[in-house]
Amino acid sequence: MSAISVALAAVLYQDRSTPDIVKLGKGVASVDARPVGDLAGSDLEPRVLADPIGPKPTPSERAIGSGDASFYGNELAGNRTASGEIFDPERLTAAHRTLPLGSRVRVTNSRNSESVVVRINDRGPFHGNRVIDLSTAAARTIGLIRSGTGRVSLALLVN
Incomplete structure (x- = not known):
């Protein structure tokens, strides 16, 4: 494995x-x-914006499970993530316990079928039975801001 x-x-x-x-x-x-x-000389990471037209087709997606998602935001802004980058709540990123850092995952809100592709750049969540912690931007994209948590399904994007 x-x-x-x-x-x-x-x-x-x-x-x-x-x-x-x-x-x-x-x-x-x-x-x-x-x-x-x-x-020139910038250390900024590109911001991946939600596609207003809809998700782009991917070569392959592999379902990897479902569970509860939460999000973290401004309280951790500026801290280093497990990947070493500075956390920005407005980037489409997420924390997962085991997926390789840099993995791209489609997260779909089970309640409204909205989805977003995030890049795994941190480890967690380490509380409750949650399967993924989303950035504020990712949670906003799929409609989790108001509730704070929600049931999601995860699919790993592979080339």
């Missing part, structure tokens, strides 16, 4: 220390829609 985890971690690992730069015609652009020149 650990060999599979190591292989999965290697496949899913992506350096997120700087925003993604993509070719655009004969030039380049930041995925963050900021001038590339403004990003």
